Amino acid sequence: MSSTEVASSTKSSLALLGGPKAITKDPADMFTWPIITSEDEQAVLEMIHRGVGMSGTDVTKQLEKEVCEWLGVKYALGYCNGTASLLGAMFGCGVGIGDEIIIQSPVYWAAALPALSLGATINFADILGDTLCIDPADIEHRISEDTKAIVVVHNCAYPAEMDEIMAIAEKHNVKVIEDVSHAQGGLYKGRALGTIGHVGAFSMMAGKSLVAGEGGMLITNDQNIFERAAAFGHYERTGLPSMYSDGKGQITNPELKKFAGVPLGGYKHRLNQVASSLARVQLKYYPQRIVEIQKAMNRFWDLLEGVPGIKAHRPPADSGSTMGGWYAAKGLYRSEELGGLSAEKFCQALTAEGFETRPGINGPLHLHPALHDADVYGHGKPTVIANASRDVRQGPGSLPVTEGIAKRAISIPWFKHDRPEIIEEYAAAFRKVAEHADELLK
Ligand SMILES: *Cc1c(COP(=O)(O)O)cnc(C)c1O
Numbered sequence: 388m389s390s391t392e393v394a395s396s397t398k399s400s401l402a403l404l405g406g407p408k409a410i411t412k413d414p415a416d417m418f419t420w421p422i423i424t425s426e427d428e429q430a431v432l433e434m435i436h437r438g439v440g441m442s443g444t445d446v447t448k449q450l451e452k453e454v455c456e457w458l459g460v461k462y463a464l465g466y467c468n469g470t471a472s473l474l475g476a477m478f479g480c481g482v483g484i485g486d487e488i489i490i491q492s493p494v495y496w497a498a499a500l501p502a503l504s505l506g507a508t509i510n511f512a513d514i515l516g517d518t519l520c521i522d523p524a525d526i527e528h529r530i531s532e533d534t535k536a537i538v539v540v541h542n543c544a545y546p547a548e549m550d551e552i553m554a555i556a557e558k559h560n561v562k563v564i565e566d567v568s569h570a571q572g573g574l575y576k577g578r579a580l581g582t583i584g585h586v587g588a589f590s591m592m593a594g595k596s597l598v599a600g601e602g603g604m605l606i607t608n609d610q611n612i613f614e615r616a617a618a619f620g621h622y623e624r625t626g627l628p629s630m631y632s633d634g635k636g637q638i639t640n641p642e643l644k645k646f647a648g649v650p651l652g653g654y655k656h657r658l659n660q661v662a663s664s665l666a667r668v669q670l671k672y673y674p675q676r677i678v679e680i681q682k683a684m685n686r687f688w689d690l691l692e693g694v695p696g697i698k699a700h701r702p703p704a705d706s707g708s709t710m711g712g713w714y715a716a717k718g719l720y721r722s723e724e725l726g727g728l729s730a731e732k733f734c735q736a737l738t739a740e741g742f743e744t745r746p747g748i749n750g751p752l753h754l755h756p757a758l759h760d761a762d763v764y765g766h767g768k769p770t771v772i773a774n775a776s777r778d779v780r781q782g783p784g785s786l787p788v789t790e791g792i793a794k795r796a797i798s799i800p801w802f803k804h805d806r807p808e809i810i811e812e813y814a815a816a817f818r819k820v821a822e823h824a825d826e827l828l829k
Contacts, residue, residue: 401823403739409816410741414809417802421598421669422676430664437660444623444632447663453670454604457572458579460587462613464605464621465658469568469590471620472603473538474501475656476588478619479605479612480562482507482535485774488564489529490538491521492753492789497590498540498566499752503763507535508775511753513786516795517719519543519700519748522788523551530555533776536562541570541580543717543748543796544596544710545700549575549583556584564588571597572677573711580711586612591666596712597673599666602658611640618643620656625649676803677712683802683810684713690814696725696733696821700796716801717748718817722794725824730794732827733820740816742800747793753781754790 400406434441444465451463466472482488484506490499492511499509512525519542526537537556539547549565556563563584567573571589573580581587586607591599607613617624617637627648628634638644643651650656688699698719702708720730730746737744752758758771759780766773771780783790800813820827 401736401739401820401826402741403736404826408739408741409819410812412809412812417804417806417809418800420596420801420803421593422672422803424668427665427668430668431661434661434664439630441660442657443660444657446660446667447658450658450663450667450670451604453667454606457670457674458582458606460579460582460606461608462606462610464613464616465663466588466603466605466620466656467658468601469588469592469595469603470497470501471654471656472588472590472605473498473564473566474504474652474654475605475616475620476564476586476607476612477501477505477507477536477538478652479586479607479609479616480536480564481615485533485776486535487529487531487533487775487779488536488538489521489526489534491540491542492751492786493519493749493792494540494542494752495568495749496752496755498538498568500757503770506774508533508771508779509758510534510779511758511781511786511789513788514542514792515548516788516792517698517700518545518547519717519792519796520545520547521552523548523555526552527555527559529779530559530561531777534559534561536564538564538566539584540566540568541573541711543700543715544570544573544713546570546573546575546580546702546708546710549578553583562586567711568595569714570711571595572673574707574709577707581606582608585609586616591662596677596714597666598669599658599662602662602666614638614640614643618646618650619652620650620654622648622650622655623657673712679805680713680801680803681709683805684710684716686805686807686810687800687802687814690811691817694818694821696721696728696824697797697817713801715748716799717796718799720746720795720797725821726828728824728827730797733824734797736820736823736827737797737816740820742813742816744798746797748796750793751786751789753786754783 626636
């Protein structure tokens with residue numbers, strides 16, 4: 388062998404070190420979301436030509452009816468956004484002054500912070516490293532007299548351990564709010580996410596799996612929660628006749644009905660009907676679209692079965708649990724299987740192969756200064772403890788899995804179509820980087 392042949396045969400195949408890229412094919416619309424057709428356009432056009440009728444609730448109520456049929460729930464209530472639907476769900480569950488909610492710490496702020504505007508505080512729990520969802524074993528010891536609700540986020544589309552959580556909630560008589568913003572249409576042991584707890588809420592903003600543009604939805608089988616939520620932020624449903632409402636109202640409880648005409652929270656949570664028109668068309672095709680996504684994502688993970696360093700973030704195949712639209716799809720990174728290679732370096736190598744990625748999930752909210760020091764309402768002390776009977780703030784080191792998770796999860800391709808030749812290329816890129824990890828350690 389000549390010296391140049393030796394040099395080329397030992398040269399790395401990794402793109403980061405000068406080798407050829409693993410991903411070369413044009414992915415076309417593999418990652419395009421939402422999928423917009425002329426049917427979506429038509430629905431939006433019709434609505435914007437309605438004039439003042441845009442501000443009604445008739446189309447939103449049709450959407451709500453379709454959501455109820457789809458998920459098998461009694462009540463659905465449209466919201467201007469997911470954050471508002473979570474606020475409504477919390478009020479619906481009776482969260483108020485001096486109460487506590489329990490929620491996982493790595494989480495989008497909107498699932499937690501509405502509790503502060505109701506005068507409650509937030510007790511953050513740790514997560515399970517394999518599901519990225521709340522650790523049921525870290526819930527019970529946090530429950531006190533003041534605990535009103537556990538907010539369960541099906542994080543990055545993974546269905547949280549609902550059986551364990553519901554058992555704890557029942558034992559202590561606290562409500563369970565499911566935040567389904569990442570997992571619309573997902574199942575837990577065959578049951579629709581959002582319908583297992585006392586109330587579900589989800590976002591329909593443009594980046595989520597089920598899209599209205601901006602929008603939210605509350606779902607429940609509990610008439611009292613539904614009526615409280617409606618009374619709080621939907622004045623047009625309280626029974627006040629106006630040009631935006633038939634005046635019939637949806638509230639039967641006399642304790643709430645006597646305040647008809649104004650929203651008790653002082654909020655206007657109505658869903659924009661341009662958005663609900665779009666959402667109706669999106670929902671019509673959503674169940675079939677997520678079947679396709681499910682096939683594509685499972686194909687990707689099946690190809691990577693047994694590859695060191697990277698593990699699927701999905702429930703076992705025979706569990707009856709599914710990932711809905713696989714929002715914010717993640718892989719579990721295990722640097723110890725790759726000689727300690729950092730997640731950053733692994734992601735850099737993947738990016739060089741043609742898939743731009745980085746490590747991490749939503750940040751640890753329990754360490755954010757707003758959850759420690761912000762005096763939002765002028766109480767003269769931090770809002771988070773303004774009405775609380777105890778201080779549940781937690782500093783660095785208190786939630787170890789949460790605080791280490793940025794090194795143990797990475798973004799993976801979120802395929803919207805099951806096209807084997809493209810998916811195989813992406814899987815090959817992951818396999819290549821994992822199998823050449825030692826070259827990145829030098
Ligand atoms: C997006 C999101 C929300 C907030 O929804 P918006 O529609 O953006 O207000 C709440 N919870 C989670 C987990 C989310 O990802």
